[in-house]
Amino acid sequence: MQLYIGNKNYSSWSLRAWIMLAKSEVKFEEVKLLLGTSEFYQRLEKVTPTHKVPAVVDGNVKVWDSLAICEYINDAYLSGSAWPELARQKAEARAIACEMHSGFNGVRNEMPMNIRAKRKIVLSEHAKNDILRIQQI
Ligand SMILES: N[C@@H](CCC(=O)N[C@@H](CS)C(=O)NCC(=O)O)C(=O)O
Structure with missing residues (x-):
């Protein structure tokens, strides 16, 4: 799984998905892109229609938006345990x-x-x- 992020100092959106993955102990590769550069938009072209970070590629699954990524990790890897049960x-x-x-x-x-x-x-x-x-x- 690849997690595309911007900068952990400036991008709170990136940090949300990163914390979810780091805490869940799911193996992932961090792909850091420099915000605002042409490479940023080029690299994201095939990853997300929004051209924003964070975004995840997991095999043939692509997920963008921090909350959707957290929900995907919860569903696909944590059997729903990231949310309370009740x-x-x-x-x-x-x-x-x-x-x-x-x-x-x-x-x-x-x-x-x-x-x-x-x-x-x-x-x-x-x-x-x-x-x-x-x-x-
Ligand atoms: N609601 C989105 C927001 C994503 C977002 O705005 N990401 C910023 C990073 S700080 C971005 O990629 N900005 C690049 C741009 O707008 O060109 C999420 O939760 O992932």
């Missing part, structure tokens, strides 16, 4: 995953991922509320 706990876990996948625009806009960065920033109320919710989760 329906109500699974529903809550899924709701939180969806919240993370499609929400937190304040944090996304004002604090684009850069793990190494150290700088003072002034956050909007929107971003502060996102952080409160993340802490709550």
Whole structure:
């Protein structure tokens, strides 16, 4: 299996799929592509119609989008054990995953991922509320 990713410092989307695979102990080859370069788009041409990372190629299976990749690993390799077993706990876990996948625009806009960065920033109320919710989760 090949996992196509960007940069683990800047691409939180890449890191999501990478963490899932690394934690699941499934064997995979990491293919790192330099974001924004022509090679990035050329290499992804045959892998994903979105030309975005992360993307997975597993034999003749191609999966793109971080959440879809996590679901594929869960179904194909973990017999569904990545989610809680109980329906109500699974529903809550899924709701939180969806919240993370499609929400937190304040944090996304004002604090684009850069793990190494150290700088003072002034956050909007929107971003502060996102952080409160993340802490709550
Ligand atoms: N919703 C997608 C987002 C993927 C995404 O936006 N990836 C960025 C990496 S940070 C990318 O590949 N950007 C390249 C581009 O937009 O040209 C996912 O969960 O995988």
